[in-house]
Amino acid sequence: MTARLRYALSRPFAVFTLLMAAKFYMTSAVVFGSAGFNPLLSSxxxxxxxxxxxxxxxxxxxxxxxxxxxxIFTCVYFAVIMYYKYFGIIVTYHALAQVGQVTEVKGSVFQLLYPYFLLIFVDLLAIAGLWLWNKRFRRWAAEAGRTGIGHRASFGVLAAGMLAVSLAQVLPNRGIVNELKQAERMGVINYEVYTFLTSGTKETVDPDTVTREAVLRLKGIRPAADPVGRGAAEGRNIIFVQLEAFQNIMLDLRVDGREVTPVLNRLKREGLYFPRFYQQVGAGNTSDAEYTVNTSLFTPQAGAASAVYAGKALPSLPKLLEAKGYETMTFHTNDVNFWNRDQLYRALGFNRYYDSAFFKDEDLVYFGASDEVLYRKTAEELARFDAQGTRFYATLVSMSGHHPFNLPPRKNKMRLPERFKDTFVGDYIRSQNYADFALGQFVDRLKASGLWERSLIVIYGDHMGMPIYSLTKEDKKLLEGLLGRPYDYTDMLNIPLIVLAPGALEPQVLPQLGGQSDIMPTVANLAGVPLDDTVTFGQDLLNASSNLLPIRYYLPSGSFINDRVLYVPGSRYEDGQVYPLSGGQPATLQRDTTRQQFERALELLRMSNSYTDNLPDRE
Structure with a gap:
């Protein structure tokens, strides 16, 4: 090695280039699964x-x-890795609005943090340490700072050239809707800069063209002249139970012969059960589920609905029911300020909310009172309204089954085999077994008070609990053993929906495809509440045989679910993949999807965004 080469390699430019190369190779391996020259060329x-x-x-x-x-670059790479491990998409600057929530969910952050991820910061600490305690290193740093005018000019030319190359990476890839593919092609840093600079230029449609009829035409829905189930539960109290991180694969699941969810297994045989039902939440997760279920609108492109849309005068189920004489209320054992829920509930039109101030610190689990306390105190409050002759619409948001599912030992109701010890899957099963147990207490209390027979009860999951991106090989093996097949995206997004109206609805297993945006229209039909003047992006599941569900988070934009498959785009529609809803290996042929469905799904998202963005501000 010549002296000149040794000198060049000892310069900060070369040293930091090698350090950064290691970091973007780590990021590419975790997020894109790519190696070879691709990360080098893009980053x-x-x-x-x-x-x-x-x-x-x-x-x-x-x-x-x-x-x-x-x-700065390291923090961006680390944030991209951590966000991907939970959400499966590329983080952008919009997530800064959620930083205040991190301390509340630090347990989830630590669960997703693989120890080797921290190696990405080692060089920063080492250089800082050398600077503080090594005089020889400081002399080298001082010498490295002396650069001649000629060298500066050369590096200026290099910077200009790299700017041109970066633009050449960004401009041709602007049309890719799949954020993962877009970031892989552009390079992570280029993608982040591009996203920031174009944040105010999202695609929209004329909000005046977004009408109920326009949505129905786009979805291919013809309203039934005599809808099935219309008014079947009219006049009843309405109770929603939103189950935290509950996935449909838990229902009817047995571990060495023992049921994981005996209560829900019984309830799904007593009501309407929709096994092909899927989440449609965004960055706000639980609060997004509350938003979508109560509005039948899609979540925003970036950020939580509770932050982005809380200032809007939102058309909603609580407002429609209040107009029919219902008292509307919502129950959650955490602080109502968490995820800006206090503002969201005002925008949705709830008359009252109950949070940690009502439930106190009794029997704490994770960051709130346990589900047992939630259900006991809520049942007592509902019975009080019922005794006054007040009809009510109440939503309950359970929380004890929250990621990372570190349930206190005193709440364990299920002994699992040794193979589940100290595994994420084992912790998840125990948490949801407890959630099922607590729900059973709520059902018993409603029956004891007589409310069960006089209510329409809707039970659904809010979002997935086991991100496929963060599961270890051991976790995936355990799930495959339980399911008899590999765990995939369709399992991850599949959540339960059970609708009960004792004495009014005959028990059925309904094969219709559905999503959270469909709950409001379905319940409105059963409750006899007309939606003629309300824009909804979901549909009444009792009167629909076909559906199209745009998926915005947890999978790249452009993903959707139709009646047969889950579709995930590549860099364009033609190189996407399909995952059969019935199980089986993913395929690359779009024989079960069409480009028209792909474009319709994107158009539905644009219409929802434009409609909601242009709603008047609430008073």
Whole structure:
């Protein structure tokens, strides 16, 4: 090795290039599953652009400038890795609005944090340590800061060249709707910059064209002249139970012969059960489920609905029911300010809410009173309204089954075989077994008070609990053993929906495809509440034989579910993959989807965004 080459390799430009290369290779391996030259070709231009500017501009404290750029890029890569491990998509600057929630869900963060991810910060700590305690290193840093005018000009040319290369990576890939493919092609840093600079240029439609009739035409729905179930539960109290992180695969599941969810297994045989029902939440998870279920609108493209839409005068189920004389209320054992719920509930039109101030710190589980306390105190409150002759619409949001499912030992109701010890899947099963047990107490209390027979009860999951992206090989093996097949995206997004109206609805298993946006229209039909003047993006499941569900989070944009498959786009429609809802291996042929469905799903999202964005502000 020549002296000149050794000198070049010892310069900060070369040293930090090698350090950053290791980081974007780690990120690419975790998020994109890519290796070879792809990460180098996509990510190196943005790194060299920043480093070239440092060499061309900085004359002093050059090492500090390199270290700062390293820190910024490292934080971006780390955030991308961690966000992907839960949501399965690329994080953007919009997630900064959720930073305040991190302390509340720190247990979930630690569960997703693989120890080797922290290696991404090692060089930053090492360089800081050397700077503080090694004089020889400081002398090297001072010498490295001396760059001649000719070298500065050369690096300025390099920076300009890398800017041109970065633009060449970004511009041709702007039309890709799949964020993962877009970020992979552009490079992570380029993608983040592009997203920030184009944040105000999202695709919209004329809000005046978004009408109930337009949505029905786009979805291919013809309203039934004499709807099945119309008014079947009219005049009844309405109770929604939203089960935290509850997936449909838990129903009828047995572990060594023992039922995981005996209560729900019984209830689904007593009411209408929809086994092909899927989540449609966004970044807000639980609060997004509350939003979509009560509005039949889709979540925003970025950010939680409770933050983005809480200032809007939202058309909603609570408002429609209040107009028919219902008292509307919602129950959640955590602080109502968490996820901006206090503002969301006002926007949705709930008359009252009950949070930690009502439930107190009794029998704490995770960050609120246990589900047993939720159901006991709620049942007492509902009985009080009933005794006054007040009809009510009440939503209950359970919480004890919250990620990362570290249920206190005192709440364990199910002993699992040794193979589940210290596994995420085992913790999930125990948590949902407890959630099922607590729900059974609520059912018993409603029956004892007589409310059960006089109510319409809707039980559904809010979102998935086991992100496929964060499962270990051991977890996937355990799930495959339980399911008899590999766990896939269709399992992950599949949540339960059970509708009960004792004495009014005959028990049935209904094969219709449904999503959370369909709950409001279905309940409105059963309750005899007309939706003629209300824009809804869901449909009444009792009077529909076909459906199309756009999926926005947990899978890339452009994903959708039709009556047969889950579709996930590639860099374009033609290279997407389909996952059969009935199980089986994913395929690359779109024989069960059409480009028209792909475009309709995207158009439905645009219509919902435009409609909601242009609603008047609430008073």
């Amino acid at each position: 190196l231009p943005s790194v060299w652009l920043a480093f070239g500017l440092i060499e061309a501009v900085a004359s002093k404290r050059k090492l500090a400038a390199y270290w700062t750029v390293d820190l």
